[in-house]
Amino acid sequence: MSSDRHIFEGHYTQGKPYVRAKIVIVNPNTGRQAIINKDFWIDTGFDGGIHVAQFHTSDITLIGVNPVFGPIGLAGGKTSPAYHCLAYLQQIGDHEFPMPGIEAELVLHGSDRHGLLGLEILKYWTSKFDGPNEFFTITST
Amino acid sequence: MALFTPSDVTLSEEYRMIEYPLLSRTAIEQEGLELETKQRLIPAPSVDTGSGFFLRDRPLQLKGYPVKIEFTEFPFNIPWLPPNVFQLLNKLKKGSITETELVRLMELVAKRASDHFQLTEGKFVAMTFHGQIIEVSDTRVGLLKKIQSRKYQEQIFVWRIGSNAFSGRI
Numbered sequence: 001m002s003s004d005r006h007i008f009e010g011h012y013t014q015g016k017p018y019v020r021a022k023i024v025i026v027n028p029n030t031g032r033q034a035i036i037n038k039d040f041w042i043d044t045g046f047d048g049g050i051h052v053a054q055f056h057t058s059d060i061t062l063i064g065v066n067p068v069f070g071p072i073g074l075a076g077g078k079t080s081p082a083y084h085c086l087a088y089l090q091q092i093g094d095h096e097f098p099m100p101g102i103e104a105e106l107v108l109h110g111s112d113r114h115g116l117l118g119l120e121i122l123k124y125w126t127s128k129f130d131g132p133n134e135f136f137t138i139t140s141t
Numbered sequence: 142m143a144l145f146t147p148s149d150v151t152l153s154e155e156y157r158m159i160e161y162p163l164l165s166r167t168a169i170e171q172e173g174l175e176l177e178t179k180q181r182l183i184p185a186p187s188v189d190t191g192s193g194f195f196l197r198d199r200p201l202q203l204k205g206y207p208v209k210i211e212f213t214e215f216p217f218n219i220p221w222l223p224p225n226v227f228q229l230l231n232k233l234k235k236g237s238i239t240e241t242e243l244v245r246l247m248e249l250v251a252k253r254a255s256d257h258f259q260l261t262e263g264k265f266v267a268m269t270f271h272g273q274i275i276e277v278s279d280t281r282v283g284l285l286k287k288i289q290s291r292k293y294q295e296q297i298f299v300w301r302i303g304s305n306a307f308s309g310r311i
Contacts, residue, residue, distance in 0.1 A: 045311060047308055047311045048281070068297050069297070069298035069299070070299035071300075072306050074304065074308050079248075079306050081243045084281075084299055104282060105281040106310060107308060118308070120281065120308075
């Protein structure tokens with residue numbers, strides 16, 4: 001009998017594994033929060049935590065958190081400036097994580113509509129990708 | 142007029158010729174050496190000793206005022222930066238810096254800072270654009286947690302030592 005705990009399973013969307021996730025950024029001094037709800041691509045080629053488009057920076061600065069500069073490595077070896085701050089992953093699909101959520105690096109860069117969940121997040125679980133059937137599962141042990 | 146020289150004087154002269162020259166030469170040499178040493182240690186009047194006072198060859202130390210070494214020109218907490226960094230810093234200040242130049246600036250400052258502070262490869266650091274280290278951590282999350290919503294007088298950036306980016310494609 002398996003002791004694995006189911007977190008998410010689903011079919012690929014447009015050939016890629018996407019999940020709906022809720023990210024929360026907290027100002028530790030005031031307790032104010034900024035929430036990002038969007039689709040994230042499970043990206044095993046990204047060694048960071050969470051990646052979202054740079055326009056979210058304005059929502060974050062509104063709660064008094066100022067993301068800091070830091071370069072990000074892109075596909076093809078190019079390096080580009082980005083903004084970084086601390087965030088919490090609170091929900092994937094219908095699965096809610098215990099409060100305050102999973103601590104992760106949030107990278108604000110580019111203008112992609114969808115976000116990315118990288119290895120720093122995926123390291124907490126086992127992710128299985130069935131390419132031919134375009135199906136994936138995320139479980140925790 | 143004939144000169145009379147007592148016999149004891151002659152003897153004394155002979156004694157001097159044999160013994161004194163040796164003794165006096167040694168004493169003169171000794172005095173000369175001492176004088177030379179003192180002159181070497183005492184600063185010449187033309188030498189600017191700042192606010193320090195000297196008594197012979199030693200600095201005059203007032204009771205309760207230990208001799209202090211002050212480095213006002215070269216602070217230890219900021220590395221030396223090459224001139225091209227300052228050109229890029231001026232551009233950053235004016236807001237006319239391009240993305241490529243900004244990455245180059247972070248790269249140059251991080252390289253100088255990691256050499257200056259001998260930071261270990263793989264550490265995650267937050268630093269100012271002048272190379273002053275704000276925080277160091279073993280993990281990205283650890284570093285971001287430390288600096289989240291703290292106010293800094295200068296703009297800062299994050300860097301992974303030994304890498305060319307903070308995070309990204311692998």
